[in-house]
Amino acid sequence: MTALIPVAVLAALGAVAGIALTAASKVFEVEEDERITRINDALPQANCGGCGYSGCADYAAAVVEKGAECNLCRPGGDAVAAKVAQIMGQEAQDVIELTAFVRCRGDCNATPHKYIYEGIQSCAACDRFYSGSKLCTSGCLGYGDCVRVCPQGAINIIDGIAVVDQSRCIGCGLCATACPNKLIAIRPATQKIEVCCSSRSLPKDTKKICPNGCVGCKVCEKNCPEGAIKVTDNHAVIDYDKCTGCGKCTEVCKFDAVKDITA
Amino acid sequence: MSYIIIIVSCVFVNNIVLSQFMGICPFLGVSKQIKSSVGMGAAVIFVMVCASACTYPVYKLLDKLEITYLRTIAFILVIALFVQLVEMILKKKVPPLYRALGVYLPLITTNCAVLGVTIDNIDSEYGFLQSLTNAFGTGVAFTLALVLFSGVRARIADCDFPEAFSGAPSTLIAAAIVSLSFMGFSGII
Numbered sequence: 201m202t203a204l205i206p207v208a209v210l211a212a213l214g215a216v217a218g219i220a221l222t223a224a225s226k227v228f229e230v231e232e233d234e235r236i237t238r239i240n241d242a243l244p245q246a247n248c249g250g251c252g253y254s255g256c257a258d259y260a261a262a263v264v265e266k267g268a269e270c271n272l273c274r275p276g277g278d279a280v281a282a283k284v285a286q287i288m289g290q291e292a293q294d295v296i297e298l299t300a301f302v303r304c305r306g307d308c309n310a311t312p313h314k315y316i317y318e319g320i321q322s323c324a325a326c327d328r329f330y331s332g333s334k335l336c337t338s339g340c341l342g343y344g345d346c347v348r349v350c351p352q353g354a355i356n357i358i359d360g361i362a363v364v365d366q367s368r369c370i371g372c373g374l375c376a377t378a379c380p381n382k383l384i385a386i387r388p389a390t391q392k393i394e395v396c397c398s399s400r401s402l403p404k405d406t407k408k409i410c411p412n413g414c415v416g417c418k419v420c421e422k423n424c425p426e427g428a429i430k431v432t433d434n435h436a437v438i439d440y441d442k443c444t445g446c447g448k449c450t451e452v453c454k455f456d457a458v459k460d461i462t463a
Numbered sequence: 464m465s466y467i468i469i470i471v472s473c474v475f476v477n478n479i480v481l482s483q484f485m486g487i488c489p490f491l492g493v494s495k496q497i498k499s500s501v502g503m504g505a506a507v508i509f510v511m512v513c514a515s516a517c518t519y520p521v522y523k524l525l526d527k528l529e530i531t532y533l534r535t536i537a538f539i540l541v542i543a544l545f546v547q548l549v550e551m552i553l554k555k556k557v558p559p560l561y562r563a564l565g566v567y568l569p570l571i572t573t574n575c576a577v578l579g580v581t582i583d584n585i586d587s588e589y590g591f592l593q594s595l596t597n598a599f600g601t602g603v604a605f606t607l608a609l610v611l612f613s614g615v616r617a618r619i620a621d622c623d624f625p626e627a628f629s630g631a632p633s634t635l636i637a638a639a640i641v642s643l644s645f646m647g648f649s650g651i652i
Contacts, residue, residue: 206530213521213537217544228551 235287236260242283244276250372263288271295274371297389298371300355300364301461302346303398304383305412306339308360312409327380335409338381338398346375346384366461392445393438397457400433414457420449429458466596469589472652473600479576480608481645486576489567490605491634494613499563504606506549506564508599510571511580513545514538515598518581519591538581539572546572576605612641 240260251272253259262268263284271281271293282292317326317333323345331337340361347355347362354368355375364375366389376384383398395414399406403415416434428442429449436449436458449458477483480490486507493503518538525531550568553561561568571577580601584594615637624633 205528206533209524209528209530210533210537210540213540217540220544221547224548224551228555230555 233264236264238287239263239284242276242280242287243273244280246275250274269293274298298373298386299366299369299389300346300371300373300375301366301385301387301394302340302355302362302364302383303385303394303396304338304340304361305396305457306334306336306361306410307358308342310410310412311336311339324378324380332381336399336401336406336413338383338400339410340381340383345378345380349374349378388440391438391440391443392460392462393443393447393449394459394461395436395438395457396459396461397435400435403434406434412455412457414455417454419452419454420458423448423452465593468652469593469596470600470603473597474604474607475645475648476650476652478604478608478645478648479579479601480605481642482649483579484642485579486574486605487638488570489574490608490612491638492570493564493567494609494616496563497610497613497617499560500609500613501606502557502560503564503567504602504609506553506568507571507574507577507605508602509549510542510545511577511598511602511605512595513548514542514577514581515584515594516591517541517545519584519594522585534582534585535578538578542577542581543572576601608641612638615641 236257237260240257243256243260245256247255249255251259251268251274253262253268259268259272263270270285270288270290272295273280273284274295274297276295278292278294281295285292311334313333314330314335315333317329319325319329321343323332323341323343326332326341326343332339332341334341342357342360342362344355344357344362347357351372351374352368352370354365354370355362356365357363362375362384364384371386371389373386376382376386381398385394387394397406397410397412397414399410399413401409403417406413406415414434414436416431416436418431420429420436421431425446425448426442426444428439428444430437430439438458445460447460450460453459473479479485480487489503489507494500518534518541521537521541522531522534525533525537546569549571550561553564553568580598583601584597587597589597616634619633619637622633628636
């Protein structure tokens with residue numbers, strides 16, 4: 201009989217706790233939209249932050265609560281975008297794929313060096329030394345900081361400048377962060393036209409140091425039927441929301457700085 | 464007067480974390496940011512005070528039935544109940560804090576500081592109000608240790624440690640030094 205007392209006491213304590221918790225869970229019930237859980241389950245759980253939200257759970261909540269686009273998950277690709285759109289009852293849209301592009305054509309035939317650099321073979325180190333060894337202070341230095349960070353091995357140094365193999369690039373953006381001159385653009389892969397220069401120097405200076413540089417002559421701006429190309433700071437900038445890829449600008453550019461990069 | 468002595472004793476002289484080395488897990492886990500350490504401290508104060516209030520009658524009952532050997536399991540049951548309650552309240556009222564605390568919130572259940580304070584209440588033969596004061600003071604002591612240490616960690620994060628010492632080793636060394644500084648309080652009461 202005495203053995204039953206502790207059992208009964210503990211059972212009673214447990215029962216009281218159980219009842220209290222059940223009551224509390226009703227009082228403090230959090231209404232969660234079940235779509236959030238379903239979207240979160242559909243996402244790849246890479247928590248890469250590539251969508252612009254801090255992790256998959258945050259993105260799932262943003263889709264339901266803030267009306268974020270359904271096709272922002274790049275690791276998941278079109279399949280996940282379709283699933284998310286289906287949960288939200290929207291029409292499926294393909295994921296906008298991004299690729300990296302090096303905005304420089306100042307290779308060893310085009311831009312001379314102002315000094316011979318024999319230090320640590322890294323763009324970041326060289327860039328600290330009089331803004332790099334090239335005459336163009338915003339050009340590609342070619343010491344391969346981007347090559348080393350690329351997880352896909354998609355970047356090669358050809359004639360002294362970095363070139364991205366568009367078929368292998370996944371648009372992760374690591375190279376863009378690694379580049380000390382910030383001349384690697386992460387752009388929509390479907391867009392054909394690109395300004396292949398990052399120089400914002402005065403036109404006469406750019407002309408002196410690189411035959412391929414954009415001098416901001418505004419010929420492309422005047423000839424664009426969509427008004428998608430604008431020259432700011434001596435440099436052409438394309439608005440991809442307006443660009444149709446007609447290629448007029450590439451025909452009129454005297455320096456071949458605005459190019460159809462798929463050609 | 465005895466209440467003031469209890470509070471000073473738990474906050475400074477016998478600091479639960481820095482002198483008695485209980486609750487080290489959340490002390491190292493949640494002290495990365497001052498904000499989350501304050502939240503954790505508040506949750507622990509709530510759990511400690513409520514748990515002490517409940518374990519007092521529970522212990523009286525166990526004592527009467529002469530089954531005090533059950534106190535550990537019975538107390539843990541009570542503590543688990545309050546941790547679950549805190550979790551529900553935070554999830555409903557302060558979701559950002561709920562996410563910031565993460566796994567350390569349910570881990571208050573196994574935070575030995577909470578069980579420690581309820582056992583300490585009994586071993587020190589405190590009355591009901593004294594138990595509550597002791598629990599509150601200990602909770603404040605835990606919060607103080609966490610907030611102090613998160614400040615120290617913010618300074619460590621800015622330091623250029625040798626690679627072998629960066630991360631956990633530097634944190635543990637700093638924890639030891641903070642603990643040493645609290646030895647200055649010993650013998651006051």
